[in-house]
Amino acid sequence: MSTALVSGVSRGFGSHLCRALRATGHRVLGVGLSSSPGGAPVDDYRAVDLREPLPRDLFPGQEIDVLVSNAGVYLDDPRLGYGDLFSLTDQDLRDTFEVNLFGAARLVLRHAPLMLARGAGRVVCVSSGMGRLQDADGASFAYRSSKLAANSLVLSVARHFAAAPGDLAAFAYCPGWIRTDMGTPDAPHEPAPAAEDLVRLLQVPAGQANGRFFRGLEELGWDTRGPMVADAG
């Protein structure tokens, strides 16, 4: 049985992802800020604040086959009344990176080398199309740039995986705009199908998934070439 470690499981996309993983026979280990996993169907759970260094023995003796870095914050969300780019506070920029990049990196940099040593594993960062430079609209700089940096992390790991023998893939996944606390009730899509799509991608042969950026089952792609801000002249 394959063991998956998922961050941010007590609500939102992470909770649906745990359900989809369990439904396909995975054993699921969860971490999150809450003291309990809530309704998420996990086999084991640890309360971990991803803004802090990871505990040394998170799940002692457990081999992780699939890591999904899902936990995230969107602090500079204009829909929730956050001001414009120039009102972004140092603390919010820092907290965003602590969870969306440093927290993700702490998990990935701990588990990817173990997967490399075993020659098998999947690393997924739940990212966002908002992390693509071409989608930058002048708002949400903290969130967008943290996801851009997490995408860079995925690509860096994917390079190592591609150069090693075995069944290894690292990819980024955007669930689309989904109805969660972060996505708000206005979102057009439910989280459950997006979670099921991510689990399908885990079954794709490594060479077809490694180094890619998906939205649902489609390849979203990292970025396009060329000027991204129209020439005023």
Ligand SMILES: NC(=O)c1ccc[n+]([C@@H]2O[C@H](COP(=O)([O-])OP(=O)(O)OC[C@H]3O[C@@H](n4cnc5c(N)ncnc54)[C@H](OP(=O)(O)O)[C@@H]3O)[C@@H](O)[C@H]2O)c1
């Ligand atoms: N919703 C969307 O439309 C959308 C679109 C594109 C990408 N995404 C991405 O999808 C992922 C999941 O988002 P969501 O919509 O499910 O968000 P959400 O409902 O706000 O849930 C966020 C999750 O992150 C966890 N988390 C936040 N801060 C943490 C910390 N310091 N330490 C540990 N865990 C922490 C929370 O844990 P607790 O429950 O324990 O507090 C929660 O489980 C995020 O990476 C987000 O950027 C979402």
